[in-house]
Amino acid sequence: MKVIEADNVYPWEGSIKVPQEGEFIKLREDRTLIVPDRPIIPYIEGDGIGCEITPAMILVINTAVEKAYNGSKRIVWVEALAGDKAEEKTGERLPQETLDILKEAVVSIKGPLGTPVGKGVKSINSILRRSFDFYSAVRPVYWMGQPAPIPDPERVDLVVFRENTDDVYAGVEFFPGTEEAKKVREFLLKEMGAKEEGFPEDVGITVKPMSEFKTKRHVRKALRYALENGKKNVAVIGKGNIMKATEGAFINWAFEVAQEPEFRDRVVTDPEAEPGEGQVKLTKVITDQMLMQLVLRPEAYDVIIAENLNGDYVSDLAAALIGGPGFVPSGNIGDGYALFESTHGTAWDIAGKWIANPLSLTLSGAMMLEYIGWKEAAEKVYQAVREALADRIGTPDIANGFKKMGLQAKELGTIEFAKEIAARIQ
Numbered sequence: 210m211k212v213i214e215a216d217n218v219y220p221w222e223g224s225i226k227v228p229q230e231g232e233f234i235k236l237r238e239d240r241t242l243i244v245p246d247r248p249i250i251p252y253i254e255g256d257g258i259g260c261e262i263t264p265a266m267i268l269v270i271n272t273a274v275e276k277a278y279n280g281s282k283r284i285v286w287v288e289a290l291a292g293d294k295a296e297e298k299t300g301e302r303l304p305q306e307t308l309d310i311l312k313e314a315v316v317s318i319k320g321p322l323g324t325p326v327g328k329g330v331k332s333i334n335s336i337l338r339r340s341f342d343f344y345s346a347v348r349p350v351y352w353m354g355q356p357a358p359i360p361d362p363e364r365v366d367l368v369v370f371r372e373n374t375d376d377v378y379a380g381v382e383f384f385p386g387t388e389e390a391k392k393v394r395e396f397l398l399k400e401m402g403a404k405e406e407g408f409p410e411d412v413g414i415t416v417k418p419m420s421e422f423k424t425k426r427h428v429r430k431a432l433r434y435a436l437e438n439g440k441k442n443v444a445v446i447g448k449g450n451i452m453k454a455t456e457g458a459f460i461n462w463a464f465e466v467a468q469e470p471e472f473r474d475r476v477v478t479d480p481e482a483e484p485g486e487g488q489v490k491l492t493k494v495i496t497d498q499m500l501m502q503l504v505l506r507p508e509a510y511d512v513i514i515a516e517n518l519n520g521d522y523v524s525d526l527a528a529a530l531i532g533g534p535g536f537v538p539s540g541n542i543g544d545g546y547a548l549f550e551s552t553h554g555t556a557w558d559i560a561g562k563w564i565a566n567p568l569s570l571t572l573s574g575a576m577m578l579e580y581i582g583w584k585e586a587a588e589k590v591y592q593a594v595r596e597a598l599a600d601r602i603g604t605p606d607i608a609n610g611f612k613k614m615g616l617q618a619k620e621l622g623t624i625e626f627a628k629e630i631a632a633r634i635q
């Protein structure tokens with residue numbers, strides 16, 4: 210860790226240092242968190258711009274925690290390696306000690322990780338997702354004053370819950386012209402009633418499995434979030450009209466969850482009824498309709514529950530409405546375990562210039578603070594980011610956005626911008 214001088218940051222030095230001053234977050238049997246006042250939080254810098262935006266994030270989060278709790282709480286940051294840096298230092302892209310500390314610490318944060326192009330190279334992101342069963346990708350999308358492509362981006366304030374283990378992430382594919390595709394095609398034609406016209410000899414076939422268990426645990430997480438955070442309008446989306454066995458089932462399972470004892474009295478499913486105090490309303494919306502609604506009436510939705518592929522489309526469109534993925538945080542969340550991360554990639558084209566926008570990772574840090582129950586500190590981050598953007602300062606992508614709108618703006622490097630945000634934390 211260059212740049213940031215902080216005595217609560219323990220960089221990797223030949224191995225992971227677990228400092229005496231910190232304690233690990235623990236999980237109760239019901240998978241809720243026990244958070245000590247000095248939680249050890251591992252951070253993975255990530256590739257490309259990762260080593261630039263990570264210290265920026267730590268600077269802002271440390272300042273917010275200090276101001277919110279006057280030293281009675283503080284994060285103990287411990288570096289874990291993954292990606293290029295891990296390969297260079299240890300010969301492995303995802304060392305076992307990284308997996309071990311992420312498990313022990315329960316909650317952690319990472320910058321972007323690149324996947325080298327080539328056969329047989331596994332994506333670290335997907336290994337992490339599978340290792341910790343992060344079954345919900347949670348993306349809050351809200352506007353903080355940055356340049357955006359629509360005139361009234363304040364209408365967007367929603368959270369996308371994207372299922373993270375099922376559907377195309379679990380699917381199998383058979384490429385056209387292969388023996389496998391031929392075999393599957395013959396099986397479908399001879400034994401499963403498929404028709405020749407839909408399956409000519411040159412087909413490629415993708416199988417997308419979706420399961421009741423995986424869907425329901427994801428839906429429960431989203432409904433609990435909506436109820437705990439006073440979000441009223443929850444939509445479950447899918448192309449259930451076309452893919453009845455998978456996306457149709459996803460929607461039906463969501464409504465079954467709404468009938469479970471935990472939710473029955475608190476989730477309104479009658480399309481004509483309005484949710485009362487302490488209740489949410491669950492509606493179903495066809496995916497293409499939702500994409501259109503997001504552009505026309507984004508204020509109508511507070512939480513969107515999606516399976517994997519639809520969740521991908523919807524979260525990117527929602528992010529675009531408020532200015533792009535550079536402003537959107539994200540969390541990969543399972544049963545208690547959580548890994549927060551920036552939504553953009555490694556941005557190799559600007560790496561090394563110290564001009565990367567640190568907001569996606571910084572807001573992911575704030576989301577992490579909320580997740581561990583340190584809401585006062587998270588709120589301070591949001592407030593300071595809003596103020597900095599209102600003052601029209603930011604990295605070149607932000608400043609240029611303002612300039613394109615005919616507004617003056619001050620261009621800053623990654624760390625200078627983070628310092629300006631930190632200076633606005635009261």
Ligand code: NAI
Pocket residue numbers: 258320321322323324325334535550551552553554555556557558559564565566567606
């Ligand atoms: P990218 O997000 O890295 O870059 C796309 C464009 O956005 C580039 O012009 C870049 O300069 C710009 N950009 C991205 N982040 C920025 C920031 N913070 N500030 C200013 N400009 C920013 O997407 P790309 O090129 O498709 O992916 C590059 C690598 O990143 C790939 O190896 C990909 O697999 C990986 N990736 C990793 C993710 C993760 O770890 N969660 C997510 C997305 C991509």
